[in-house]
């Protein structure tokens with residue numbers, strides 16, 4: 444039987460509607476992703492070795508992506524910077540993190556975060572420019588290119604084992620304004636707020 448023109452148009456529109464619906468639903472599903480299987484530091488760091496804040500190494504680079512930052516790191520030495528007490532930097536045109544520069548900064552940030560209750564943690568990242576965030580050896584977020592201030596969706600993490608988890612963040616600021624903020628809603632810490640300085644630490648020199 445020959446399909447009428449009207450039926451053909453209807454079918455095409457129905458397909459298009461399903462496509463649009465998919466576009467709407469996909470981000471909602473992505474947002475609901477829950478990260479599990481994060482690995483606590485093993486062995487756990489010795490309390491006597493812990494220093495406040497996160498360790499940072501800076502690279503003077505003009506890059507457009509985390510990948511380009513990594514390529515630069517292959518042949519240049521970074522400079523250790525003052526430890527970063529907490530990730531609450533929305534500095535406009537000011538200096539980037541604890542660096543003495545306001546532009547063309549790459550930063551490799553390492554240390555530990557204490558998640559002292561088992562359960563569900565909601566993280567959010569606010570970045571400008573590119574960022575890559577791993578906790579417990581699991582990549583939980585990346586927004587790796589040049590961009591204006593931009594929030595992640597909610598990043599849901601579930602852990603069963605309380606303790607210190609390794610944090611590894613790659614970040615760069617190319618030019619103009621810079622932001623790097625990390626928020627959480629953690630068991631026992633109430634509503635969404637900056638991850639507090641008291642749960643960050645690092646070891647080493």
Ligand SMILES: [Ca+2]
Pocket residue numbers: 571572590616617618619620621
């Ligand atoms: Ca910028």
